[in-house]
Amino acid sequence: xxxxxxxxxxxxxxxxxxxxxxxxxxxxxxxxxxxxxxxxxxxxxxxxxxxxxxxxxxxxxxxxxxxxxxxxxxxxxxxxxxxxxxxxxxxxxxxxxxxxxxxxxxxxxxxxxxxxxxxxxxxxxxxxxxxxxxxxxxxxxxxxxxxxxxxxxxxxxxxxxxxxxxxxxxxxxxxxxxxxxxxxxxxxxxxxxxxxxxxxxxxxxxxxxxxxxxxxxxxxxxxxxxxxxxxxxxxxxxxxxxxxxxxxxxxxxxxxxxxxxxxxxxxxxxxxxxxxxxxxxxxxxxxxxxxxxxxxxxxxxxxxxxxxxxxxxxxxxxxxxxxxxxxxxxxxxxxxxxxxxxxxxxxxxxxxxxxxxxxxxxxxxxxxxxxxxxxxxxxxxxxxxxxxxxxxxxxxxxxxxxxxxxxxxxxxxxxxxxxxxx
Amino acid sequence: xxxxxxxxxxxxxxxxxxxxxxxxxxxxxxxxxxxxxxxxxxxxxxxxxxxxxxxxxxxxxxxxxxxxxxxxxxxxxxxxxxxxxxxxxxxxxxxxxxxxxxxxxxxxxxxxxxxxxxxxxxxxxxxxxxxxxxxxxxxxxxxxxxxxxxxxxxxxxxxxxxxxxxxxxxxxxxxxxxxxxxxxxxxxxxxxx
Amino acid sequence: xxxxxxxxxxxxxxxxxxxxxxxxxxxxxxxxxxxxxxxxxxxxxxxxxxxxxxxxxxxxxxxxxxxxxxxxxxxxxxxxxxxxxxxxxxxxxxxxxxxxxxxxxxxxxxxxxxxxxxxxxxxxxxxxxxxxxxxxxxxxxxxxxxxxxxxxxxxxxxxxxxxxxxxxxxxxxxxxxxxxxxxxxxxxxxxxxxxxxxxxxxxxxxxxxxxxxxxxxxxxxxxxxxxxxxxxxxxxxxxxxxxxxxxxxxxxxxxxxxxxxxxxxxxxxxxxxxxxxxxxxxxxxxxxxxxxxxxxxxxxxxxxxxxxxxxxxxxxxxxxxxxxxxxxxxxxx
Numbered sequence: 001x002x003x004x005x006x007x008x009x010x011x012x013x014x015x016x017x018x019x020x021x022x023x024x025x026x027x028x029x030x031x032x033x034x035x036x037x038x039x040x041x042x043x044x045x046x047x048x049x050x051x052x053x054x055x056x057x058x059x060x061x062x063x064x065x066x067x068x069x070x071x072x073x074x075x076x077x078x079x080x081x082x083x084x085x086x087x088x089x090x091x092x093x094x095x096x097x098x099x100x101x102x103x104x105x106x107x108x109x110x111x112x113x114x115x116x117x118x119x120x121x122x123x124x125x126x127x128x129x130x131x132x133x134x135x136x137x138x139x140x141x142x143x144x145x146x147x148x149x150x151x152x153x154x155x156x157x158x159x160x161x162x163x164x165x166x167x168x169x170x171x172x173x174x175x176x177x178x179x180x181x182x183x184x185x186x187x188x189x190x191x192x193x194x195x196x197x198x199x200x201x202x203x204x205x206x207x208x209x210x211x212x213x214x215x216x217x218x219x220x221x222x223x224x225x226x227x228x229x230x231x232x233x234x235x236x237x238x239x240x241x242x243x244x245x246x247x248x249x250x251x252x253x254x255x256x257x258x259x260x261x262x263x264x265x266x267x268x269x270x271x272x273x274x275x276x277x278x279x280x281x282x283x284x285x286x287x288x289x290x291x292x293x294x295x296x297x298x299x300x301x302x303x304x305x306x307x308x309x310x311x312x313x314x315x316x317x318x319x320x321x322x323x324x325x326x327x328x329x330x331x332x333x334x335x336x337x338x339x340x341x342x343x344x345x346x347x348x349x350x351x352x353x354x355x356x357x358x359x360x361x362x363x364x365x366x367x368x369x370x371x372x373x374x375x376x377x378x379x380x381x382x383x384x385x386x387x388x389x390x391x392x393x394x395x396x397x398x399x400x401x402x403x404x405x406x407x408x409x410x411x412x413x414x415x416x417x418x419x420x421x422x
Numbered sequence: 423x424x425x426x427x428x429x430x431x432x433x434x435x436x437x438x439x440x441x442x443x444x445x446x447x448x449x450x451x452x453x454x455x456x457x458x459x460x461x462x463x464x465x466x467x468x469x470x471x472x473x474x475x476x477x478x479x480x481x482x483x484x485x486x487x488x489x490x491x492x493x494x495x496x497x498x499x500x501x502x503x504x505x506x507x508x509x510x511x512x513x514x515x516x517x518x519x520x521x522x523x524x525x526x527x528x529x530x531x532x533x534x535x536x537x538x539x540x541x542x543x544x545x546x547x548x549x550x551x552x553x554x555x556x557x558x559x560x561x562x563x564x565x566x567x568x569x570x571x572x573x574x575x576x577x578x579x580x581x582x583x584x585x586x587x588x589x590x591x592x593x594x595x596x597x598x599x600x601x602x603x604x605x606x607x608x609x610x611x612x613x614x615x
Numbered sequence: 616x617x618x619x620x621x622x623x624x625x626x627x628x629x630x631x632x633x634x635x636x637x638x639x640x641x642x643x644x645x646x647x648x649x650x651x652x653x654x655x656x657x658x659x660x661x662x663x664x665x666x667x668x669x670x671x672x673x674x675x676x677x678x679x680x681x682x683x684x685x686x687x688x689x690x691x692x693x694x695x696x697x698x699x700x701x702x703x704x705x706x707x708x709x710x711x712x713x714x715x716x717x718x719x720x721x722x723x724x725x726x727x728x729x730x731x732x733x734x735x736x737x738x739x740x741x742x743x744x745x746x747x748x749x750x751x752x753x754x755x756x757x758x759x760x761x762x763x764x765x766x767x768x769x770x771x772x773x774x775x776x777x778x779x780x781x782x783x784x785x786x787x788x789x790x791x792x793x794x795x796x797x798x799x800x801x802x803x804x805x806x807x808x809x810x811x812x813x814x815x816x817x818x819x820x821x822x823x824x825x826x827x828x829x830x831x832x833x834x835x836x837x838x839x840x841x842x843x844x845x846x847x848x849x850x851x852x853x854x855x856x857x858x859x860x861x862x863x864x865x866x867x868x869x870x871x872x873x874x875x876x877x878x879x880x881x882x883x884x885x886x887x888x889x890x891x892x893x894x895x896x897x898x899x900x901x902x903x904x905x906x907x908x909x910x911x912x913x914x915x916x917x918x919x920x921x922x923x924x925x926x927x928x929x930x931x932x933x934x935x936x937x938x939x940x941x942x943x944x945x946x947x948x
Contacts, residue, residue: 195827196828198736199758268736269739315713315734316736510666512937522652557660
């Protein structure tokens with residue numbers, strides 16, 4: 001049975017199309033793109049935008065080990081509800097994915113329970129301890145799409161250099177969580193006026209920037225491709241901008257909360273404003289927007305980090321870091337970046353489809369005849385209020401409860417199957 | 423407020439004078455005479471004025487007593503705010519500027535005469551007695567009031583009384599004194615003001 | 616006494632000074648003198664019945680003797696029943712959640728909870744979700760509101776006596792806070808309280824113990840003791856924790872003392888009627904030289920006794936304020 005998506009405005013940044021087009025899906029591939037097409041099941045996309053299924057290269061699905069927060073099943077449903085058809089899962093599970101056996105476990109669980117495509121990353125060092133490399137070649141053969149010790153940085157520059165060389169040999173990108181953990185051990189928010197006022201230990205921006213600088217230099221030395229995760233500061237973006245200008249193989253990502261909120265959101269000690277790296281200041285928000293507009297920031301990634309309510313419902317200093325983001329990412333992109341004219345809708349979709357896919361060379365994030373039928377249909381004008389109890393994620397830790405946003409996913413199709421329909 | 427005024431109480435905000443300055447002076451003198459008459463051992467008498475107008479009242483009475491007997495009884499003040507039962511029940515507002523309880527003498531074995539301008543429910547006097555008892559053990563406590571407006575909620579009666587007045591429930595009796603308000607008078611006002 | 620405005624206390628809790636208005640602070644400071652008299656009764660009973668039958672729970676999640684004793688005495692002088700609970704402040708020891716612990720206490724019909732906790736925001740977190748009246752007795756580095764209130768009360772006493780003006784305020788008074796500002800909740804609460812009351816505040820300490828962008832709280836900042844105290848009406852020394860030396864926050868106590876100790880030598884540049892204050896406990900000869908701590912300019916013990924009166928005022932206002940505006944009669948009295 002073929003599916004026809006009719007009358008929608010097709011935006012496919014990979015091919016540069018932004019025009020009214022129908023799409024005919026047959027099986028798990030796109031059969032035809034054109035106008036006046038015919039199909040068996042018709043999805044009327046009048047007034048909607050039709051784009052490639054969104055791609056998120058940074059999510060935490062907590063399986064194995066912390067299934068009470070999220071599972072591959074619930075995480076994939078949250079992704080589908082947010083318009084995503086491909087996600088790259090981080091390996092800091094319990095146990096961490098540092099060998100082929102665990103990689104196979106994740107892939108099996110994905111086959112059994114995920115409604116969208118799961119692309120797992122593997123640890124770069126054993127147990128994420130930053131000392132011994134994992135068997136990256138075997139992990140890649142088992143299905144790893146990248147290596148990362150996300151959650152922490154690799155403290156030893158010696159180890160980091162060798163990891164980058166080896167990953168490059170295996171044609172794997174190292175996804176870098178940049179944090180110099182020796183500068184501050186007990187920080188829980190950005191160091192600045194807010195942390196002074198609230199009496200909370202702060203994490204200076206330098207902690208992130210020093211690590212970005214170091215990691216980029218090692219990438220330059222080794223010629224490896226390093227992908228800087230969750231950039232949050234103006235100076236950090238500057239470092240990356242200059243490195244790119246010098247031809248160093250660096251890409252980077254940022255998350256919607258970093259352009260929507262500042263550390264002022266911590267006022268009142270809401271633990272849903274606690275994440276690592278932390279919310280920064282207005283000057284950084286401006287730099288992130290500029291970085292997205294001028295292409296310094298390659299893609300948007302949510303760092304979707306679910307935590308159970310009880311875990312977050314504690315004293316601010318004791319709460320775990322992280323917030324969810326899959327189900328609000330598109331709306332925050334449209335409300336805070338597209339509507340105010342900082343980037344165009346086409347650029348926004350690029351940042352969430354072919355750009356993240358290209359960082360890791362994933363064969364998704366585009367719509368082409370003969371290509372995968374991963375399609376998202378959304379209404380860029382629809383206004384809605386964020387209500388966490390409606391989320392498909394198992395967790396509710398978002399700072400956006402009650403926020404009015406624009407941009408609502410209507411239908412998500414993955415490999416030709418409707419995986420979400422509002 | 424020059425006339426003792428038979429003004430119509432319904433005429434909005436115009437108060438009605440119930441006692442003139444002369445009336446008050448006579449009443450205060452009578453109160454002082456009564457205290458002297460009832461307390462042959464005048465040396466053991468102390469006057470505690472209940473703030474805020476009870477204090478100037480007590481001072482004037484002390485002056486009269488001195489003229490009559492040659493002995494001026496010591497005078498102190500009682501704030502009673504910390505003993506009010508309505509405050510404990512969260513029914514009343516904390517008054518920050520009533521003044522503080524102050525007396526520089528012992529009350530043990532003394533005849534304490536509480537002095538207040540208006541006696542109504544009796545709760546202020548009960549609070550005053552509770553407070554006095556926390557300071558020592560008087561031989562006896564007596565009560566002198568300029569006005570008794572009725573409306574008792576506790577079994578408390580004055581030993582010495584200036585005048586009994588019977589206002590309606592929506593009328594308010596106010597005592598004005600030179601020391602606190604610039605002039606002497608007892609007036610009746612509508613509460614609805 | 617300053618003519619009271621018709622300020623009425625409407626808050627359920629006292630979690631910090633930052634959100635209080637000047638009027639609210641002055642209401643507390645104007646309510647406290649009545650309680651000074653209660654504690655000063657020589658022959659009488661040092662008690663009033665304002666909190667009779669109420670239960671005040673001292674919940675100390677971080678150890679303290681002085682603050683706890685002060686609150687306990689204040690409660691007892693208001694005729695309240697008191698209870699002391701200590702729980703562990705370690706994040707490693709996963710016990711009952713804060714919410715559950717409080718719910719259990721409330722099941723015993725408590726009225727006021729005095730909470731000291733090592734985490735900033737803990738009292739606020741509880742106050743938002745529980746019906747108890749919560750008084751913050753210190754939350755991490757964040758605030759210690761009753762300390763700032765008793766400090767302001769003590770400063771006011773001094774200023775009024777010095778000027779012979781019972782209605783004098785702290786407007787224009789210069790206060791120097793000296794020491795480890797970064798880790799001090801006493802400093803933060805004092806900054807809010809004093810700036811709201813119109814005083815000029817200067818912070819002074821080693822660079823390593825001054826928090827970033829502190830000037831944005833409305834204060835001056837310096838690392839030079841001389842500069843801080845040369846025109847100060849009040850010199851307030853903060854406690855330096857000896858463990859800070861280990862985290863490389865200053866090289867040695869020896870050097871700290873040479874640069875920041877308040878002693879007869881450093882006081883040579885200060886006005887000779889400036890007040891010396893300290894929240895206690897004093898590390899003698901470290902923050903304050905012994906002879907300074909014991910001198911007549913030092914009002915450390917006054918702070919302690921004022922602490923009881925101020926805490927009595929706070930507890931009374933929290934529990935006994937009716938949840939309604941004043942009537943015209945009350946305003947006219």
